Amino acid sequence: MxxxxxxxxxxxERIPSGRVLSYGDVAELAPAPTPRDVGQxxxxxxxxxxxxxxxxxxxxxxxxxxxQQLALLRAEGTPMSPFGEGVDLRRARWDAAPGAPGxxxxxxx
DNA sequence: CTCTTGACGCCGG
DNA sequence: TCCGGCGCCAAGA
Numbered sequence: 001m002x003x004x005x006x007x008x009x010x011x012x013e014r015i016p017s018g019r020v021l022s023y024g025d026v027a028e029l030a031p032a033p034t035p036r037d038v039g040q041x042x043x044x045x046x047x048x049x050x051x052x053x054x055x056x057x058x059x060x061x062x063x064x065x066x067x068q069q070l071a072l073l074r075a076e077g078t079p080m081s082p083f084g085e086g087v088d089l090r091r092a093r094w095d096a097a098p099g100a101p102g103x104x105x106x107x108x109x
Numbered sequence: 110c111t112c113t114t115g116a117c118g119c120c121g122g
Numbered sequence: 123t124c125c126g127g128c129g130c131c132a133a134g135a
Contacts, residue, residue: 034117039117118128118129
């Protein structure tokens, strides 16, 4: 198991239920060379991790995973964008700051 | 070594 | 807003 793979999965596994991160976010936190590499890791070794909590920078899931991913996200109460074509990143994005609880969206704003 | 492929992201028209 | 194009970088052919 490469260190990169381990670091990426580590970050993904820490995303709380109901919150999400973009591929780019994970790439910065891992750290991974580029967001593409995060996708590659999840594609090959991500089966056991909550991969559905990782999506594109605009809040939409990768096309071929769209249905499944949106269903899983909705099921755990992730703040969705009004028209349901993606996630409302402003509210659902996980603040991975060390020490910050990160749970429960503000629901106010 | 070169060329192609992506679960991506940003910018310009 | 909706594309198209380009940069990015690891892997495989």
